[in-house]
Amino acid sequence: MAVLARPCTLLLVCSFVLVVAVVAQPVPPNFVTIQPGKFSKRNYEIVCQDKNKKKPGCQVSCPSKCPDECVVHCPSCKAMCMCDLPGQVCGDPRFTGGDGNTFYFHGRKDMDFCLLSDPDLHINAHFVGKRNSAMNREFTWVQALGILFADHRLFIGVQKTVTWDNDVDRLVITFDDQPVYMQTEEKARWASSSSPALSITRTKMANGVVVELEGKFMIMVNAVPITEEDSRVHNYGVTPDDSLAHLDLAFKFYSLSDDVHGVLGQTYRPDYVNKMDVRAKMPVMGGAPNFSSSNLFSVDCHVTRFGRGAAADVAVV
Template identity: 50%
Template sequence: MFLSINSMKQVGGLQWPCSRLTEFKFVHESPPPPTPTESPPTQSRPPPPTPSLPPRATPSLTTPPSPPPPPTWYPSPPSKPKKLKCKNKNYPKCYTSEHACPASCPGQCEVDCVSCKPVCKCDMPGAVCQDPRFIGADGITFYFHGKKDKDFCLVSDNNLHINGHFIGKRNKNMGRDFTWVQSIGVLFDNHKLQISAQKTSSWDDAIDRISLTYDGKSIILPETEGAKWEYSRTSITRTQDTNDVVVEVKNLFKITAKVVPITKEESRVHNYGTFSEDCFAHLDLKFKFFSLSNEVDGVLGQTYRNDYVSKVKMGVLMPVMGGDSKFMSTNSFAIDCFVAKFKGSAHVAGSSLSLGLPSLMCQSGLNGQGVICKR
């Protein structure tokens, strides 16, 4: 339906100006479809919770163990066993044959050319090692602790005397000191030989800590395996670049000496205590004697007598030899212990040939020591 307004007309009681043409258009449209009555929105309810059952306990026997956490440290690999050769030409079947040290002593062994087998130095008769642990000539192992900062007679015979200087640490829980042999003083003929381990706070195998003197003069050996010093019938030879030597006096003795420290593991196992300023470097020793008499005495020397019977209590964990007082000396070269036998070169092999006889000159022209002039 259209309504046109061209002039002022009164429509429904209202006047509209005619000057403006206003056209209203009424469009008859079909009524919109009835709006369906909207029902209130239905809230979606969550599904009812499924009741959770507690996990069934699994017997511990069938529970697989949880894997251990990865280690934060790794143990150092075991040291490779040292390999040695028999160097004694008197045993041709074994000479130059190579052998590896046993696992119990990977770095301290020697080849026994007689049996052609490697043996630990500290497990052979004549050994003095560790705390200090002795193995006598009879093969019986015993301990002689002594006292720290004191000297004790190890071997005393007519022409050989060996004192050991002990260092150590007081053990508050025991009636004795922890002790080790720091040096030895050797008297033979008219000579004095000393082998010592130098004090050090930390240990390095590459640094030489062995000290040698002969008649009061220092012996300097090149730090090379096989380096050798000789004088008269005495020889000193390095068996490793550092800290290991063999001292031999022909027809009298042979001493193998190695400087070793107290390690942290040893301290833990034996409850030695902390070693922050001193690792107690000491000597592991192996003695071999060629001409001892049956009067020999000393902590180790007495075991070489034919009539020696061990006095230590066998069957115990640590058989200990006492008698500190009769073996004690005043210094490394003193022969004032109760069991001293040393008389010097005047009694070599029971001979009197070395007595100091006067030197004379006769009219006949003969002269010299022991000459008797006749009228």
């Protein structure tokens, strides 16, 4: 996959296939038009079809390593696991930054960390986790996002779940502290009356949505558990009392300032220098205290930019 610079790549799951193409090289990258396609899924088979039906489309198979879903670049008929694409935050959180490099940021369980902070946008994440005493380390996952823009607060999280069922929706979404109710059907859409630029669309009947704030960001959200196989392979030590449900995420940002910061945000700065060993099997970003927030909607992390400068006064309509 190509190295990504600003802005990051839009992803959508197979159940709502989006075409994504990224050209490596200069900043910003040259994107091919993103178009929705029709699909069928049997044994990971997906059918891409041009929405204008000017091309016959193609049929591909998801890579076998993809847990449930993949994304398809229909012009080239190439399929990739969602968590292998740029702009993602998956698993024990593995990030792919704006510079195209993949790294891990473990943080601490039951704490909140600033993923991105800009004068008019701030995104915190709440981490859940489990300590493996045999490995003397703490595994962590993103359980919820707290998003601030203009004078609005958007919460997206997954409920703690003992026994996971893919057909039972465990996502919880609130906007300005009011619950967001959506029909449990694919492509069901909710739009805010107080901020018409904000919309949420289901990508499947349960546990998957795309959140878009026009002109600012698009976030693909998937709620997933830690499976027995995940636990066995990675020594997570998951027990039957908690499936450690968490969020796999993919971001696209439409406009960021040159001073953006945060665990993920700093990788979109034009002056960002990656000091991690990208050749390491698991390059880890340190400096957790710089990104720690007192709660999910606080902007008190050391690297906060929210509310600073003229950009913060731009109305979101």
